[in-house]
Amino acid sequence: MTIGRVLIANRGEIAIRVTRACREAGIETVAVYSDADVDAPHVRAADRAVRIGAAAPSESYLNIPVIIEAAIGTGCDALHPGYGFLSERAAFAAACEEAGVIFIGPTADTIERMGSKVGARALMEQAGVPVVPGVTPADQSNAGLLAAVRSIGFPALVKASAGGGGKGMRTVDADAVAAEMIDGARRESMAAFGDGTLYVERLVRRPRHVEIQVFGDAHGRIVHLFERECSIQRRHQKVIEESPSPALTPRIRAEMGAAAVAAARAVNYRSAGTVEFLVDGAGDAAQFYFLEMNTRLQVEHPVTEAVAGVDLVRAQLAVAEGAPLPWTQESLTQRGHAIECRVYAEDPAAGFLPQAGRLLLYREPSGPGIRVDAGIVEGREVPVTYDPMLAKLTVHAETRAAAIDRAIVALRQYAVLGIRTNIAFLIRVLDHPSFRSGDLHTGFIDQHLDALTVRPEPSTALAGVAALAGTSSVRSTAHTAERVKPAADPWASIDSWGR
Amino acid sequence: MGVDRQLGALMPSTTLRIGDHEYRVDTIDGRVTVDGVEVEPPQRALAVADGDTRWVFFDGEVYEFEVQRTGRRRGTAHQGSLSAPMPATVRKINVAPGDAVNKGDTLLVLEAMKMELPIRAPSTGTVKTVSCTEGQLVQPGVVLVELE
Numbered sequence: 001m002t003i004g005r006v007l008i009a010n011r012g013e014i015a016i017r018v019t020r021a022c023r024e025a026g027i028e029t030v031a032v033y034s035d036a037d038v039d040a041p042h043v044r045a046a047d048r049a050v051r052i053g054a055a056a057p058s059e060s061y062l063n064i065p066v067i068i069e070a071a072i073g074t075g076c077d078a079l080h081p082g083y084g085f086l087s088e089r090a091a092f093a094a095a096c097e098e099a100g101v102i103f104i105g106p107t108a109d110t111i112e113r114m115g116s117k118v119g120a121r122a123l124m125e126q127a128g129v130p131v132v133p134g135v136t137p138a139d140q141s142n143a144g145l146l147a148a149v150r151s152i153g154f155p156a157l158v159k160a161s162a163g164g165g166g167k168g169m170r171t172v173d174a175d176a177v178a179a180e181m182i183d184g185a186r187r188e189s190m191a192a193f194g195d196g197t198l199y200v201e202r203l204v205r206r207p208r209h210v211e212i213q214v215f216g217d218a219h220g221r222i223v224h225l226f227e228r229e230c231s232i233q234r235r236h237q238k239v240i241e242e243s244p245s246p247a248l249t250p251r252i253r254a255e256m257g258a259a260a261v262a263a264a265r266a267v268n269y270r271s272a273g274t275v276e277f278l279v280d281g282a283g284d285a286a287q288f289y290f291l292e293m294n295t296r297l298q299v300e301h302p303v304t305e306a307v308a309g310v311d312l313v314r315a316q317l318a319v320a321e322g323a324p325l326p327w328t329q330e331s332l333t334q335r336g337h338a339i340e341c342r343v344y345a346e347d348p349a350a351g352f353l354p355q356a357g358r359l360l361l362y363r364e365p366s367g368p369g370i371r372v373d374a375g376i377v378e379g380r381e382v383p384v385t386y387d388p389m390l391a392k393l394t395v396h397a398e399t400r401a402a403a404i405d406r407a408i409v410a411l412r413q414y415a416v417l418g419i420r421t422n423i424a425f426l427i428r429v430l431d432h433p434s435f436r437s438g439d440l441h442t443g444f445i446d447q448h449l450d451a452l453t454v455r456p457e458p459s460t461a462l463a464g465v466a467a468l469a470g471t472s473s474v475r476s477t478a479h480t481a482e483r484v485k486p487a488a489d490p491w492a493s494i495d496s497w498g499r
Numbered sequence: 500m501g502v503d504r505q506l507g508a509l510m511p512s513t514t515l516r517i518g519d520h521e522y523r524v525d526t527i528d529g530r531v532t533v534d535g536v537e538v539e540p541p542q543r544a545l546a547v548a549d550g551d552t553r554w555v556f557f558d559g560e561v562y563e564f565e566v567q568r569t570g571r572r573r574g575t576a577h578q579g580s581l582s583a584p585m586p587a588t589v590r591k592i593n594v595a596p597g598d599a600v601n602k603g604d605t606l607l608v609l610e611a612m613k614m615e616l617p618i619r620a621p622s623t624g625t626v627k628t629v630s631c632t633e634g635q636l637v638q639p640g641v642v643l644v645e646l647e
């Protein structure tokens with residue numbers, strides 16, 4: 001079976017990433033877009049584009065019938081879901097299968113079985129994969145959930161049973177705030193996944209988040225492509241990912257790889273997937289627990305592509321055509337060190353508040369070992385409707401220390417003006433002595449928050465630059481300055497914003 | 500729009516502010532002084548103007564200077580009024596006019612970019628007005644709740 005045309009059911013950087021792989025494979029691409037994305041970079045990247053509805057995700061990027069219709073109407077024989085949106089909806093994969101469109105990912109049955117945290121957990125216990133103590137109470141009322149939290153013990157995590165990506169997740173560390181946290185988790189869960197069922201889990205103190213990339217083909221062969229350390233998170237959203245993990249010994253790495261392959265095998269896994277683990281402790285004594293399986297391509301897949309020297313999206317296309325895996329476990333190696341930094345439109349100094357607005361100036365870094373995946377261009381509005389991630393910077397170097405230096409220098413060249421971003425914050429994380437020494441845990445950002453969010457004083461020379469920006473005497477930026485119309489100032493109220 | 504050296508020479512001094520710090524910048528014959536001391540603008544700095552905001556990028560840091568204009572102060576919201584910092588949807592309203600609130604109480608919950616943003620009371624007081632409804636899309640700067 002040969003794929004001739006792929007519909008990419010996503011937007012932003014991942015849609016562009018998939019478009020690029022398709023083009024390299026000689027496959028035509030069809031983009032979809034909402035009213036907020038007319039003329040967006042992902043639309044321009046594709047061979048054709050279809051409007052699928054209004055800006056609200058529920059009316060466009062989450063609308064299964066309209067997307068399936070777009071795929072059929074444009075003669076696509078396959079569909080790539082990207083990450084987020086519909087990528088982990090079993091019903092979407094099933095709808096593709098019914099319509100005779102190849103879903104580039106696992107089967108609907110696999111997604112279904114891994115999609116429910118309860119089911120996945122039971123399955124993993126059966127498969128001999130260690131799990132964290134937790135429960136989905138049958139009584140989903142606040143009282144029922146609170147009882148479950150108390151039985152698990154404080155602190156506990158309350159999170160969307162259907163979810164992923166940190167949406168619909170709250171830490172409950174005292175009775176007093178439990179109701180507010182449970183309500184918030186349920187609302188976010190409902191909004192993000194259309195399902196308000198919540199799961200309660202024991203929170204491991206100072207855990208590391210380490211995940212294993214797995215890949216299966218339609219012939220039952222499954223390999224792992226090593227780990228990604230994703231401990232640097234804020235509000236349960238990953239910020240920096242790297243491979244190899246500075247914490248894993250060869251023995252634990254091998255055990256986690258084997259556990260991940262066993263997990264994937266338990267659901268006949270096909271295509272790219274990720275098995276997430278919590279790691280407690282260090283050295284050969286470290287314990288790891290299955291957290292969940294993400295049945296899709298991950299945001300941070302470039303980290304694995306760099307250290308393993310593979311193209312995961314090309315491999316997804318090949319496997320979707322029925323080809324055997326392009327690698328054997330023995331042929332795969334980890335080489336050098338890769339770090340990915342997620343560039344978010346957010347204000348770290350104001351509680352990581354998401355930002356929206358027009359990109360007045362946007363300059364990406366480039367150079368050896370530097371990769372930027374972005375879905376934005378200068379002059380465009382960053383809409384309020386979607387995820388605040390603007391781009392991903394991935395660097396690859398011989399050693400971890402060299403990769404950190406490379407990432408810092410690249411970020412120092414990454415100019416984004418008009419919207420506040422976390423770029424300076426990323427530099428401070430990478431340059432922090434605890435980060436450099438590899439002392440990572442998921443509470444790293446909270447622990448070092450003050451040091452990571454300082455706002456340095458500008459040198460007086462920069463005041464000179466600022467004054468000149470209003471005239472045309474600052475070279476290379478004057479044209480931008482002239483084009484820009486004064487916009488409504490979203491920060492006018494920042495002083496009265498409770499935080 | 501060409502501001503050449505001649506016009507540059509006539510450019511009046513500009514006062515810029517970041518936080519509590521003010522900088523007085525003069526441009527004379529293409530030479531720039533800040534608070535009376537000549538400076539050399541760094542080659543790798545980038546800057547854009549957006550209304551009265553001057554965005555400056557240098558070595559990974561971004562600075563937002565505000566141009567200070569005499570006789571025209573930037574309208575700041577009243578002490579007790581709370582508004583959205585960005586376009587957002589009102590997800591939940593917890594208070595009604597006349598309600599007594601304590602500092603830190605969640606008055607309403609906004610949602611933007613798939614994140615919930617709780618708006619908390621900056622001080623203890625009484626709700627004077629609530630000028631939004633659940634489900635409403637609100638713009639930045641528009642007052643949502645007033646306290647007294």
